[in-house]
Amino acid sequence: MERRDFIKGLLIGSLAAGISPRLLAQSGYPELAVVTGESPEKITRGAVELIGGMKRFIGRGDRVIIKPNIGWDRTPDMAACTNPEMVKTVVTMSLEAGAKEVIVMDHTINQPKRCYIRSGIQEAAQSAGAKVLLPDDQRLKKVNLKGEWLKEWEVFVDFLEADKIINMPATKVHSLSKVTLGMKNWLGAVGGSRNQLHQRIDEAMVDLAAFFKPALTILDSYRILFRNGPQGGRISDTRLMKTVVAGTDPVAIDAYGATFFDFKPQELLFLQLAASRGLGKLDLEKVRIEKRTV
C-alpha cells in the first residue's frame, strides 16, 4: 500500500507541477513492470501503476477493447486462458481511468460460449462493467495488414473501431512458436482460415503484432502452462508464478515471458523477426525493468 500511495502521490505531484505524464514516462517509468504477489488483482494494479497508471494509456471517453486469451474451454486453474480476476481488474481500471466503454472479446477455438463461461472471464468482466462480445463472423472485415507475409486478412471490426487496445495474453508453451504470449495472442483477433497461419507462424505473429498496436500489454503469468500447450488439461501441466508483466514494448514483454520457460529470447524466431523490424527491444539487458512484490 505504501508503494501505491507513493506512486499515486508521484503522479498527482507531477501533474500538479505541470509535467505531462507522457514526458514523465520517458524519463521516469520503467519499460517493463514485473510485479509478483498472492493476489491477481493487486499485482495487476501494481504493475499498471508502476508503469504510470492506467490514465497514462486510457483517456477520458475512450472506447477500450481488451483482448484476453479465451481460446479454450478450460477452467482458470488449467492456465489455458487469461486469469479472469486480472481481466476484471483491468476492466475496472480502464473505467476508473475514464473509458466510455470497455469491450472484452476473443475469437475462441472451442465453442465461444463454452470458453467464455468456463474460463470465468465473461462473468468476471461483466461484473466489472465490461461489454463481453462473442465473436461474430459478420463483423469480420478484410483489411490490408501491410505485413511482410500476411498482406490481407480478415479482422474483427471491434478491434478496428476501438480507440485503445489492451492486450492481455496468457503465458503458455506452444509446439511451433515455442511460446505463446502477447504476439501470438493476435491470432484471436482475426478470422479466416487461421489454421493456415501455422505454416509460417512466426511471420504471421510478427505481421499481426505490427498491425495491432495495443496501448498496453499485460501478460498474465499468475499461473503458466509449461507443458501440453497451448491448452494443457491437467493442473500438473501448470506452475504458479504469481507474476504480471506490463509494458508497452511487445517484444520486450514476450522476451521476458519466454524466460519463464528458460528460453533465451534470442533463440525464438518470432522475437528475432520482431526486433529486426523495429517492433521493440529483444535484449532484456537493455530494457529498464522494475520488479516489485506486493
Place this chain on the structure above:
Amino acid sequence: MKREQSKKYRQLQKLRIVSQLAFFAIFFFLFIKTHYGGADYLTITVERFFHFDPLLALTTTIGARLFFAAFWLSVVTLVFTLIFGRVVCGWICPFGAVHQFFSFLFKKTRWLKPKRDDSLSLAPKYIILIAVMIASFFAVNLVGYLDPLSFLYRSFAVYFTPFLNMAFSESASLAYSLGLESLGQTIGQALGNVALNSFFQNALVIGLLFFTAIALNAWKERFWCRYLCPAGALLGLFSRFNVFKLKIDPEKCINCHLCSIQCETNARPFPIGEWRSSECIYCETCAAICPTAAITFPLKWKAEKIQGVNLSRRKLLLTSLTTLFIAPIFKITPHRQRAYPALIRPPGALPEEKFLDKCIKCGECMKVCPTNGLQPALTEAGPEGLWTPVLVPRIGYCEYYCSLCSQVCPTGAIKELTIEEKTTVKIGTAFVNKNRCLPYALGQQCIVCEEHCPVSPKAIQLVKVETLTPEGKIATNLAPFVNVNDCIGCGICENKCVVVDEPAIRVSSIGEKRSEKNRLLLQVNTQNDSQE
C-alpha cells in the same frame, strides 16, 4: 325450431385451441432450450414429452428388452386415455396441433374441401402400429420414423433449426447493410448464445417428408392423425371407456351432416349410433358447429362396444405375417457383422445392437450438439440405422467437456454421462494420412492437430520428419504421431485440419469403448502386471 349453436361447446372448442397452442409452446420452448445454456448439465428435462408417449415406451422396451425408467410416465397417458379417450391427440399432441393448424389454413384457402360420407379407410394407422410392434419384437426399431413426436422433433432439429439460423443471420446481415449496426450486433450476439446448428446431411429428405406430411392435410383433414399415426392408433385401442360419450338429440337434429363433414378425424358423429369412439379426439368441433346444438358429450361411465375401424382378423393376420417376413430384411446387412469406420457414435452410446433397439431418431442429440457434429446417418449405420446420430468430425467435433447429447436422449440409447465420465469415453481413433499431411507430404510446418488435441498428455505427439523436396533439400518438420491409447476420437484434429476437403488426419470408429469387437491394440492389463 330455434337454430342456435351451443355456446358451451364453442367455448370448449376455443379452450381446446388454447390448450393446443399452450402445449405446442411448451414443446417449442423445450426444443429451443435444448442447447448449451452456460451450464454443463441441463436443468430442465427438455426431452420430457417423449416420456409420455406409450408407443415409444412399448416399442423400445420390447426391442431392447430393457425398461428405461422415465417411461413410467407413459402410464399416465394410457390411464388417462383409457378413461377419457384420445383427448391427448386433440388437446395436447404438438404434431396434432401442427396438422390441425394447417388443415384449418387449407380449409380457409379452399384447398381442403371435406366431403360427406368420406369412406377412405382409417385402418392404415392400425396396420402401421402392428407392423411397428411386431418389428420391435424382432428388435428392429421402426417406431422412430413414424412416431409423431420423433417425426416432429427430427424435422424441427434438422430442418427448422437451420432455417431459423439462416433467417436470423440474413436479417443481421441486412441490418448491417442498412447501417443498423447495433441491431446487427444484437442479432449476432443472440445467435452466438443460442448456437443454432445449421448444417445437416439428409436435411432434404427429412425436410421434404415433413412438408409432405403437412401438405397431405390439403387432401384430408388431419391426414397424419387419421391414417398414419401409430401412436394415435395405440391410444385408439386404449380408448375403452370414453366417459364423455357423444350424444345426438334426435329431436333437435336436422340431419344436415355438418358434424360428420367437419369432423377432424372422421369419427362419424352422425348418423346416430355410428360414432367411432376410438377415433374421436374430443376436439369438440361437432358439438360447436351443430346449428341446433343437438350434440353433447354427457358423462356416462359404462364401457361401450367400440364402434371401431373395420379391421378384419384376416387383415391383422396378414399384416403380422408380412411384417414377420419384412422385419429381418433390415438386419441382413454387413453392418451387423463388422464395424464401419464412419460409424462414430456419440459418447455414451450403448453397444451398437442395443443402441439400434433404443434409438428413435428423434434428433434431440443433434439439436443439442454444440458443434453440429452429430448428424443423421444415411448409410453409415446400415438400413436399421437410417437417421440415427453419427459424429461427422468434418462438420463438427465432440467438445471435450460436453455430455449434453447423453443428457437429452429420451430413451437411454445414449447413456447419461457426467463430464468426468465423458472425458474418458473413447469413441474412435485418429489416423494420420501421411500422403496429405503437410509436414509429411509437403515438407511444410503445421501441427494444427497437435495444438487442438484436448487430452493431457496429448494423444497427438510430435516427431521430427525429414522430407526430400524436389530441389534436393531435406525439409525437417515436426509431424503428428497419434498415440492411439490416449486418443479419444473426439475429432477436433480432423475438424481443424488445414486440408479441409479430405483431412490429413481422420477419425474412424476403431477402438470405440462401447464395442468389444472393434478393437485395435491388445491391451496389457497393467493392474495385473503390477501385482505380479
